Amino acid sequence: MTAGVDLNDIKRRMDGAINAFKNDIASLRTGRASANVLDPVVVEAYGSRVPLNQVANVTVPEPRMLGVSIWDKSMVGAVDRAIREANLGLNPIVDGQNLRIPLPELNEERRKSLVKVAHDYAEKAKVAIRHVRRDGMDGLKKAEKDGTIGQDDSRSQSERVQKMTDETIVEVDRLLVEKEKEIMQV
Incomplete structure (x- = not known):
């Protein structure tokens, strides 16, 4: 690990948010x-x-x-x-x-309300991912201020943290679209 933040830890925590989201949407049963x-x-x-x-x-x-x-x-x-x-x-x-x-029959209204719940779960996951990103960025700022990491290293690591964040949020959106299709399928 270079000075700065532990990128593996940030990745692990973002994966944890994805797994929690998967568990949440798995609980939205259709049929x-x-x-x-x-x-x-x-x-x-x-x-x-x-x-x-x-x-x-x-x-x-x-x-x-x-x-x-x-x-x-x-x-x-x-x-x-x-x-x-x-x-x-x-x-x-x-x-x-x-x-x-x-369990109520899944009419159109019920399906739409399940989709809404799925969107709430997705938003909760994205918030958790952004919290991990913020922790990482704060760690980098502190390390740069303390002089344990240079400005260039700080910038490159913060770009990697942002890239991880973007990829993880894209994954949440992909899972949400899949679940939405599953729910709306009659």
């Missing part, structure tokens, strides 16, 4: 029910926010139905609220300590 649909749901539990899978089991009892078995009876309301507020267009039916979630 058949999948337990992954509820992956983005975060529940207010025991004074903190935790993923749904830490307070309940998610099953797929039927092709168009999800089942959520909540472990702690006192969490039923919080889980119900979290699913409704997750912007997934789902309306759970409370059945004791279980929730039944019928």
Whole structure:
């Protein structure tokens, strides 16, 4: 590693943002029910926010139905609220300590709302990538100011960081277009 910033670390962090985005859009299921649909749901539990899978089991009892078995009876309301507020267009039916979630048919309106959610996930990924870029650029400015790296090295490394950023954002856009086609396909 030359003085300045660790370009491998920046690349690793940008790849992490891409992987998180892939997981997010994988949860946007079209057609058949999948337990992954509820992956983005975060529940207010025991004074903190935790993923749904830490307070309940998610099953797929039927092709168009999800089942959520909540472990702690006192969490039923919080889980119900979290699913409704997750912007997934789902309306759970409370059945004791279980929730039944019928998956709506994918009509045109539902497809468009899923595309909107996919765009939100893409924007979140781009923001994360830009944060990594900013950290890298700040590191370069600091190294140049401290005299551990010359102005030419700083400029060439910042160009490489910008190129990585551009390539990673293009990858997010490509994945988004693919997912959009998949969602809109009837």
